[in-house]
Amino acid sequence: MGFVKEFKEFAVKGNVMDLAIGVIIGAAFSKIVDSMVKDIIMPIAGVIVGPKGFINSYMVLGEGEKPVLPGMSLEAARGTGSNILAWGSFVTSIIDFLIIALIIFMLVKAMNKLRKNEPAPVA
DSSP: OHHHHHHHHHSHHHHHHHHHHHHHHHHHHHHHHHHHHHIIIIHHHHHHHHHOSTOOOOEEEOOOSSOOOTTTTTHHHHHTTTTTEEEHHHHHHHHHHHHHHHHHHHHHHHHHHHHHSSSSOOO
C-alpha cells in the first residue's frame, strides 16, 4: 500500500504537472518553429540556392540502381538507391535547433529577471 501512496503523492505534486504542461507546450512550439523555418526562412534561402529549393539541396556521392537526374527532388534521388549527402536537410535541422535554443535562452533569461525582481520571502 505504501507504493501506491508514494506514487499518488508524486503524481499530484506541482512539478509533475508543470512537466506535463511543458511537454505539451513544447510539442506545439516545435510545430511553430518548424513551420517558420520551412515556410518562411528556407524559401528565402532557396532563392539564393536555386530553383530546386534549399531543402532539396543534396550531393550524389555514389550512383545507385537508377541514375539521379538533374533537378530531382531529394526524395526521388533517395529512391534511386544512390548514396546521397542531404546537406540542405541537415542545414534546415541546424537552423531549427538554433531558433529553438535562442527562444529557450530568451525565456530562461526573462524568467531569471522576473525572479530577481521578486521580494525575498519573510521568514
